[in-house]
Amino acid sequence: MQFFKRFWKGLNNELQKKHFGFEYNHVHLFYKSLWQKNEVSAYYLLYRWIWAILFLSIYIACTILQFCEGKFFIYMTNWGFGLATITMVYAAVQVTCWHYDVGNVRSLVQESGQKANTTCSLKVYWVLHNVSLLLALIISTVYWIFLNGRMNKPVRFPAISIITHGLNSICMLIDFIIVAFPLRLLHMVQTMLTAIIFFLFTLIYYLCHGTDEFGNPYVYPILDWNDPKRCLVTFIGIFIMIVCYWILLFGAHKLRQAFNRAFSVVWTPHAVGLI
Structure with missing residues (x-):
């Protein structure tokens, strides 16, 4: 009951x-x-670099194997995985600077206390993490429910498809559980803007007579601009999905904070005698 009170207060x-x-x-x-x-x-430093190297290795492999004269870059899957890769590498660098106090990053923050400002680099990291997390969930959901087996083309690399449409979400959710910074409810707008940019890209790509690597006149069948109504339905559906997922993530964020508080109390030396 206490959790729900805190949740609504936090909301x-x-x-x-x-x-x-x-x-x-x-x-x-x-x-x-x-x-x-x-x-x-x-x-944590080791974790950050393992994640960074893993994502970077996968993204490089995907780019090499699926480049297809640049068609690789027309897909939201690859936009999302690319953003996640940048996020992981960026996070690894940030944590490394903190760990070794490069440029007095840690010293300055500790001296300033709660008066320390959120730097531009941290704001960029925050946006990247927000968008990468939510995009991963959207990409996985849309692919496995609406696109898998309906793309009018063969799946050339099944293992890569599973990684970029499944493992991406798992990894981002694990990272979401591990990181300490907050999730802001209103930050869902960032992913909405990303979705709008991609929708506009697919429209411009269609108007320029762009095709996928197999000659289909669209990026995804559900975004075939020969059927604008279907594209509009997809657009609305994605936005609804963004809102729903972000609210769920906000609830999960509050829940992980509650677990962390409970964990901290249990393992505080003064509380050991209470167990």
């Missing part, structure tokens, strides 16, 4: 105009795992 607080932006008092949380106790963690 009302999140809908304030100030949370549309990127100001946040606890800047150090962008460099840490939610589950680490100390200011730096070798385990």
Whole structure:
């Protein structure tokens, strides 16, 4: 019951105009795992670089195998995985700078305390993570429900398809659970803008007589501009999905915070005698 009270209180607080932006008092949380106790963690640093290398390796392999004279870059799947790759590499660099106090990053934040400002680099990271997380879920859902087996072309690399349409979401959700910085409800607009950009791209691509690698006059069958009504339905459906997923993620964010508070209490030395 207490969780739901905190959830609704947090929901009302999140809908304030100030949370549309990127100001946040606890800047150090962008460099840490939610589950680490100390200011730096070798385990978290290792995790960040494993994730970065994994995503980068997969993306490079996908680009080489599926380049198809540049057609690789017309798909939202590859936009999403590319953004996720940038996010993971960016996060690894940020955490490395924090861990080794490169450029006095950690020292300056610790000296400033809650007066530390969210730097431009952290704002970029926040946006990248928000968009990558939600896009991964949207891409996986749309592919497995609406596109798998309905693309009018063979799946040339089944393993890669599973990785980019399934493993992407799993990895981003794991990262969502591990990172310490907050999820802002109003930040769903960032992914909405990304979706709008992609929809406009598919329209321009169609008007320029662009095709996929097999000559089909569309990027995805559900975005075939020969049938504008279908495209509009897809557009609305994606937006509804964005809202629903982001609200669920917000609830999950509050839940992980509750678990973290409980975990912190249980493992606090003063609380050991209460177990």
